[in-house]
Amino acid sequence: MALQDLILKLHAYWADQGCYLAPTYDLEVGAGTMTPDTFFRVLGKKPWKTAYVQPARRPTDGRYGENPHRVQKHFQYQVIMKPAPADIQKIYLQSLSSLGIVLQDHDLRFDEDDWESPTIGAWGVGWQVLLDGLEISQFTYFQQAGGIELQPVPVEITYGLERLEMFLERKDDIYDLDWSKNVTYRDLRCTEEKEFSEYNFNAADPAMLRASFQACEKEAVSLIGKGLLLPAYDMCLKCSHFFNLLDARGVVSVTERVKMIARIRAQVNEIAQRFTASGRGS
Amino acid sequence: MEFLLEILTEEMPASHVKTALEQLDEKFRGELKDAAIAVQALEALGTCRRLIVRADTAAGQEDRTSIVTGPPKSLGILPDGTFSPAARGFAKAQGIAAESLEIIQTPKGEYMGIRKVSKGESALEIFAAIVPSILASISFPKTMRWRESPFKFSRPIKNILCLFDGKILPFSLEGMDSNDSTSGHPIYSPQPLRVKNFQDYRDQLKKSKVIIDPGERREMILGQIEERLASLKARIYPDDDLLDRLNFSVEYPCVILGVFPEKYLSLPIEVLATAMREGQKLFSVVKDKKQLPCFLGVADAVKDSKSLIRNGNERVLKARLEDARFFWQQDVKKSLAERAAGLKNIVFQEKLGTYDDKSQRLKKIVSYLIEKIDAAKVKKEAIEAAGLCKADLLTEMVKEFPSLQGKMGGLYAKVEGHPAAVYQAIYEHYQPASLEDDPPSSLTGALVSLADKIDSIVGVVGVGIQVSGSSDPFGLRRNAHGVAKIILDKKLRLSFPRLIDKVLSIYGDRLSVPAGEVKTFCLDFFAGRLRFIFERQGHRYDHINAALGRGMEDIYDTSLRVKAVASLGTSPNFEPFILMARRINNILKDMPACKVNPELFLEKEERDLHSTFTIISDNIKPMIEKGDFARAQSIIFKIQPLLNAFFDKVLVMAEDKKVRQNRLGLLQAIQKLLLQVADYSRVVVEGDKTAKPGISR
Numbered sequence: 001m002a003l004q005d006l007i008l009k010l011h012a013y014w015a016d017q018g019c020y021l022a023p024t025y026d027l028e029v030g031a032g033t034m035t036p037d038t039f040f041r042v043l044g045k046k047p048w049k050t051a052y053v054q055p056a057r058r059p060t061d062g063r064y065g066e067n068p069h070r071v072q073k074h075f076q077y078q079v080i081m082k083p084a085p086a087d088i089q090k091i092y093l094q095s096l097s098s099l100g101i102v103l104q105d106h107d108l109r110f111d112e113d114d115w116e117s118p119t120i121g122a123w124g125v126g127w128q129v130l131l132d133g134l135e136i137s138q139f140t141y142f143q144q145a146g147g148i149e150l151q152p153v154p155v156e157i158t159y160g161l162e163r164l165e166m167f168l169e170r171k172d173d174i175y176d177l178d179w180s181k182n183v184t185y186r187d188l189r190c191t192e193e194k195e196f197s198e199y200n201f202n203a204a205d206p207a208m209l210r211a212s213f214q215a216c217e218k219e220a221v222s223l224i225g226k227g228l229l230l231p232a233y234d235m236c237l238k239c240s241h242f243f244n245l246l247d248a249r250g251v252v253s254v255t256e257r258v259k260m261i262a263r264i265r266a267q268v269n270e271i272a273q274r275f276t277a278s279g280r281g282s
Numbered sequence: 283m284e285f286l287l288e289i290l291t292e293e294m295p296a297s298h299v300k301t302a303l304e305q306l307d308e309k310f311r312g313e314l315k316d317a318a319i320a321v322q323a324l325e326a327l328g329t330c331r332r333l334i335v336r337a338d339t340a341a342g343q344e345d346r347t348s349i350v351t352g353p354p355k356s357l358g359i360l361p362d363g364t365f366s367p368a369a370r371g372f373a374k375a376q377g378i379a380a381e382s383l384e385i386i387q388t389p390k391g392e393y394m395g396i397r398k399v400s401k402g403e404s405a406l407e408i409f410a411a412i413v414p415s416i417l418a419s420i421s422f423p424k425t426m427r428w429r430e431s432p433f434k435f436s437r438p439i440k441n442i443l444c445l446f447d448g449k450i451l452p453f454s455l456e457g458m459d460s461n462d463s464t465s466g467h468p469i470y471s472p473q474p475l476r477v478k479n480f481q482d483y484r485d486q487l488k489k490s491k492v493i494i495d496p497g498e499r500r501e502m503i504l505g506q507i508e509e510r511l512a513s514l515k516a517r518i519y520p521d522d523d524l525l526d527r528l529n530f531s532v533e534y535p536c537v538i539l540g541v542f543p544e545k546y547l548s549l550p551i552e553v554l555a556t557a558m559r560e561g562q563k564l565f566s567v568v569k570d571k572k573q574l575p576c577f578l579g580v581a582d583a584v585k586d587s588k589s590l591i592r593n594g595n596e597r598v599l600k601a602r603l604e605d606a607r608f609f610w611q612q613d614v615k616k617s618l619a620e621r622a623a624g625l626k627n628i629v630f631q632e633k634l635g636t637y638d639d640k641s642q643r644l645k646k647i648v649s650y651l652i653e654k655i656d657a658a659k660v661k662k663e664a665i666e667a668a669g670l671c672k673a674d675l676l677t678e679m680v681k682e683f684p685s686l687q688g689k690m691g692g693l694y695a696k697v698e699g700h701p702a703a704v705y706q707a708i709y710e711h712y713q714p715a716s717l718e719d720d721p722p723s724s725l726t727g728a729l730v731s732l733a734d735k736i737d738s739i740v741g742v743v744g745v746g747i748q749v750s751g752s753s754d755p756f757g758l759r760r761n762a763h764g765v766a767k768i769i770l771d772k773k774l775r776l777s778f779p780r781l782i783d784k785v786l787s788i789y790g791d792r793l794s795v796p797a798g799e800v801k802t803f804c805l806d807f808f809a810g811r812l813r814f815i816f817e818r819q820g821h822r823y824d825h826i827n828a829a830l831g832r833g834m835e836d837i838y839d840t841s842l843r844v845k846a847v848a849s850l851g852t853s854p855n856f857e858p859f860i861l862m863a864r865r866i867n868n869i870l871k872d873m874p875a876c877k878v879n880p881e882l883f884l885e886k887e888e889r890d891l892h893s894t895f896t897i898i899s900d901n902i903k904p905m906i907e908k909g910d911f912a913r914a915q916s917i918i919f920k921i922q923p924l925l926n927a928f929f930d931k932v933l934v935m936a937e938d939k940k941v942r943q944n945r946l947g948l949l950q951a952i953q954k955l956l957l958q959v960a961d962y963s964r965v966v967v968e969g970d971k972t973a974k975p976g977i978s979r
Contacts, residue, residue: 067608069601084428086440089292093468103469107538107581107591109531112295114424125426125437127293132594133562133579141428141438152430172597253627 002178003165013098014051022052028241031056032078042154044281048082059248062197065190068173077159084155115140121147121269136164146272200248213242220267229271239264285337286480288443293330296530298422298436303328305420313412318343319405327494329533336480343402351395358394369394414455466490491534506537516569532582540596544575546603550693556683557602609678622673633745637672643788644668647733650784654776664726667707688712714764721771728772735761740785744793744800762811769837824966831961846911847960863962876947887931891924915959
């Protein structure tokens with residue numbers, strides 16, 4: 001089964017569970033959690049079920065296309081169910097069975113791993129799901145997002161698509177994965193990893209990145225003032241990406257790091273406050 | 283009668299299960315005792331998905347008899363043998379006929395009264411009341427919400443089974459009703475099970491691939507480990523914490539033996555063990571103290587008949603080891619000295635500067651320590667180690683495995699060809715990491731570790747970060763224990779207040795809290811930590827008070843003083859000696875300092891006392907300097923009969939001012955003599971009724 005078949009099967013499974021299949025969001029994000037389809041939809045009382053593929057960019061994880069496991073961009077399959085169904089663990093296990101995994105032949109573990117994203121003021125309690133020792137998913141009951149206590153409690157399931165596919169294909173090198181019958185992961189991504197690693201670590205201009213960070217932050221503040229919360233949030237996502245690039249360039253000290261994250265979080269929390277106060281999530 | 287409770291949850295962290303089971307055991311015992319329900323047996327069992335309590339108890343409280351008394355017999359029964367109006371009134375108030383009244387013997391005489399028997403509550407009623415409140419009161423390191431309710435628990439609760447005497451014990455917790463069902467292993471046997479009693483519960487679950495008893499699971503794991511390793515004639519590297527964590531993360535343990543390519547054996551054993559243990563929770567396998575290219579894992583599975591679990595774990599471990607090997611190869615390309623230059627980009631603490639600033643301070647502190655303890659022959663090595671010890675924070679390996687900090691620096695320094703005194707010092711400079719951990723074995727390691735810890739303590743206190751109760755963000759207590767442990771272990775004799783002064787002067791104007799305050803706080807803080815350490819060693823709090831009471835100039839000396847005082851504790855002469863020390867203190871209270879002039883002595887006893895005092899003073903001087911307080915003390919002890927004679931025959935408060943002051947001067951000199959070992963007046967003797975134990979925290 002190629003990677004795109006894996007995506008198709010997950011789509012079929014979660015669509016059956018009543019999820020709306022969202023298109024991939026068109027901005028750079030570090031995780032599927034950060035896109036508006038998760039961030040805004042977990043706020044407020046309104047029930048919500050969604051599933052989507054989201055590329056996640058982590059510039060510091062770049063390895064010039066030479067490491068068999070680490071890449072600066074990987075693909076997440078993101079599921080949000082709000083409120084969390086009482087038997088969500090069972091639903092999740094069945095999703096693995098639907099991929100042809102015979103669980104009785106394996107060791108499946110829900111291993112304590114609480115999740116936190118200081119940039120968007122979010123945290124949750126849950127597990128990393130290990131299949132024969134390999135982390136294939138993150139499973140989280142959200143407790144807070146944008147600094148707001150979430151009620152009802154949503155559950156987030158994030159499958160690492162490459163990890164899961166490596167497990168299914170029993171391959172040791174990410175670049176050997178089949179994306180489709182005729183196209184490998186190497187064909188699609190190897191050059192991209194090389195060039196972006198070079199960009200992330202060496203070519204990116206710190207002065208440009210800092211200026212962009214500041215410009216987007218300023219724009220976010222101004223947009224919040226105008227009540228344009230969705231565009232303001234986009235600006236915060238851009239800030240977060242510029243910050244990640246600066247971090248990869250190795251020009252952010254530990255204290256500065258904390259301060260920059262806190263600056264983004266302040267705007268994101270403000271957006272979440274106004275979003276819920278205006279009743280948009282209910 | 284049998285009580286059975288099972289809280290079925292989604293997977294709880296091992297540490298949560300352990301603490302919850304301890305609390306359940308304690309709380310059930312406590313509540314049942316308070317409710318006067320006799321308990322024959324009680325045990326708390328569990329897995330990562332279940333918290334279980336089983337108990338055998340009495341059916342209910344015993345019936346209680348209480349006595350209610352009315353008027354005295356003399357007023358209750360009239361001379362004609364009939365009941366008085368008072369007795370009738372009392373009987374009526376109690377709802378019985380006067381004829382039912384009894385004559386009851388009391389200490390005050392005979393009274394009219396009744397015996398009331400109140401029926402005890404049934405255990406069923408009591409359990410129904412205490413179970414929900416106990417469940418709501420369990421505390422976990424971290425809790426969560428999962429439904430539209432503010433109720434929090436470690437992980438979502440799926441079901442509550444509760445039986446008493448074979449029937450459902452009905453109660454409700456946050457909208458969940460107790461019942462008599464459960465379910466087996468979620469992958470092997472997820473269907474619901476109806477349960478009749480504990481025996482039935484345990485047997486059905488066992489068939490459904492759940493071993494509820496942690497002890498039984500542990501035995502299974504150990505037995506399987508032995509089986510897997512039998513042919514290799516090897517054993518696991520012992521790791522009880524890991525065994526415990528694994529035991530509480532499975533319901534049905536299956537031990538897996540796997541291998542990894544031999545080329546990774548070239549990695550240091552520290553790296554291999556950490557990658558296996560921390561990364562993947564695997565045991566490493568050793569034979570004749572050598573690492574084998576094998577590992578053992580504990581799966582939550584019945585068996586691994588297709589070797590899929592084994593192969594999967596092998597692939598993941600290989601990837602981790604490949605990463606580690608890559609990190610190692612990258613890291614050794616750059617020397618620690620080159621790397622250390624990058625420390626100026628890493629903040630130690632916002633106000634205290636970077637790790638480069640810290641390294642510079644460590645060099646100065648180490649240099650000072652070397653001078654004070656007369657260790658010039660390791661000076662070069664110790665200072666070099668101090669400058670390099672933090673450089674490994676910039677290595678890829680430490681970024682990946684933070685717990686290897688220090689150790690990696692030491693290993694890289696060894697590869698670079700630094701002498702043992704340097705690489706050992708770097709390797710050991712975080713030790714001791716806990717009260718149980720060993721202090722550094724090398725002298726250079728001890729000095730660098732000591733400098734690092736005292737630098738952190740003085741700095742953190744100096745920028746006003748408080749330590750209180752449970753809040754100790756920079757591990758000041760741990761660091762202070764480390765300092766004390768190193769000094770005691772290496773028998774380092776140096777002035778502690780001077781050391782604080784030195785560190786304060788090295789910080790200079792970086793610190794916002796005035797130096798005097800920092801020093802006072804540090805001395806008090808260390809006194810408190812020393813008290814804790816000495817008490818752990820089994821010393822009496824008042825002996826510790828005596829040793830600390832004369833001031834903590836030198837930590838190692840203080841420990842010798844405690845031992846000296848303790849060594850006298852059983853002597854029959856000890857108590858009179860303590861009382862004498864107190865008597866001297868009382869006499870001298872608020873007295874100005876006086877000089878002794880031997881020519882002014884009038885009595886034989888005071889002359890004898892003075893000459894003995896002079897001899898003792900001279901004799902003990904070298905002993906005090908060497909720290910041989912036990913011997914010094916035994917000599918000081920010899921002054922006792924002369925002091926007795928002095929107090930018997932000589933009036934201290936003589937009329938003549940000069941004579942009086944001369945005698946006071948002699949006592950002041952003796953007071954000082956005693957204080958050279960300890961403040962004996964603080965030792966508690968028989969009759970100190972009001973004495974309270976010291977508080978050690």
